[in-house]
Amino acid sequence: MRKMVIISVVLLLSISILETGNAALQNNGNNFIYDTDLNITWYAVANNTAMHWYDANTWATSQIYGGVSGWRLPTTPGTSSGYSNEGEMGHLYYDELGNQTGGPLTNVGPFTNLRADLYWTGTEIDTFHAWYYAFLNGSQGDVDKGLYPYFYGALAVHDGNVSAVPLPGAVWLLSSGLIGLIGIRRFKK
Numbered sequence: 001m002r003k004m005v006i007i008s009v010v011l012l013l014s015i016s017i018l019e020t021g022n023a024a025l026q027n028n029g030n031n032f033i034y035d036t037d038l039n040i041t042w043y044a045v046a047n048n049t050a051m052h053w054y055d056a057n058t059w060a061t062s063q064i065y066g067g068v069s070g071w072r073l074p075t076t077p078g079t080s081s082g083y084s085n086e087g088e089m090g091h092l093y094y095d096e097l098g099n100q101t102g103g104p105l106t107n108v109g110p111f112t113n114l115r116a117d118l119y120w121t122g123t124e125i126d127t128f129h130a131w132y133y134a135f136l137n138g139s140q141g142d143v144d145k146g147l148y149p150y151f152y153g154a155l156a157v158h159d160g161n162v163s164a165v166p167l168p169g170a171v172w173l174l175s176s177g178l179i180g181l182i183g184i185r186r187f188k189k
Contacts, residue, residue: 024036024037024095024096025096025109025110027110028041028161028163029163030065030066030163031043031044031045031065031112032044032065032066032162032163033109033110033111034161034163035088035091035092035096037091037095037096038088038091039159039160039161040074040088040157040158040159040160041157041158041159041160041161041162041163042074042092042111042155042156042157043063043065043071043155043156043157043158044110044111044112045111045112045113046111046112046113046114046115046119046153046154046155047059047153047154047155047156048113048115048117048153049153049154050151050152050153051120051152051153051154052145052146052147052152053120053130053145053146053147053152054145054146056073056120056152056153056154057073057120057122059154059156060072060073060122060154060155060156060157063156065156065162066162066163068158068162068163070158070159071156071157071158072122072156072157072158073120073121073122073154073155073156073157074087074088074089074092074119074121074122074133074155074157075087075088075089075121075122075123076088076089076090076121076123076131076133076140077123078121078123078125078131078140078142081139081140081141081142082139082140082141083101083102083137083138083139084138084139084140085138087121087123087133087140088121088157089119089121089133089140089155090133090138090140093105093133093135093138094138096109097109099135099138100138101137101138102137102138103116103136103137103138104116104136104137105135105136114135114155115135115153116135116136117134117135117136117151117152117153118132118133118134118135118136118151118152118153119132119133119134119135119152119153119154119155120132120152120153120154121133121140124145125142128144128145128146129142129143129144129145130142130143130145131143132152
């Protein structure tokens with residue numbers, strides 16, 4: 001009996017690890033996209049309103065999604081202008097969504113309104129400048145924070161997995177089957 005319980009627990013853990021360990025972008029529902037590589041959660045609905053950096057930063061930090069506050073703008077290392085797969089924005093564009101250097105944006109994955117546009121990052125250069133990331137072509141650059149163009153949007157990101165993924169149905173089915181087997185065994189004794 002003890003051997004059967006141990007084997008069942010190992011099997012149960014194996015199934016749950018396989019379910020969550022295969023994809024780097026994990027859709028947690030409710031527009032929460034968990035990046036298992038960077039241990040961050042993206043909010044899948046981009047704010048495509050033209051805004052300067054101060055408004056974008058205020059928008060991201062004031063959001064409460066799924067009852068969770070503490071959202072922020074994504075970061076980029078901001079070491080040089082040009083094509084970059086570094087930082088949270090570059091990782092999303094190239095590594096997770098599989099877009100090519102120079103564009104165009106062909107894959108938006110689970111994001112509902114990500115556009116081939118420029119998005120603010122939370123990485124500041126100095127008091128007056130910050131970095132943007134171009135989902136037009138996978139590049140980054142620096143710009144005046146107070147610039148109010150018609151094409152700078154924002155994405156919100158949160159450190160960690162803010163929305164736990166429910167256990168898959170197969171795990172619940174296996175668990176209930178094991179409980180039934182244990183009950184039948186006890187009934188027979």
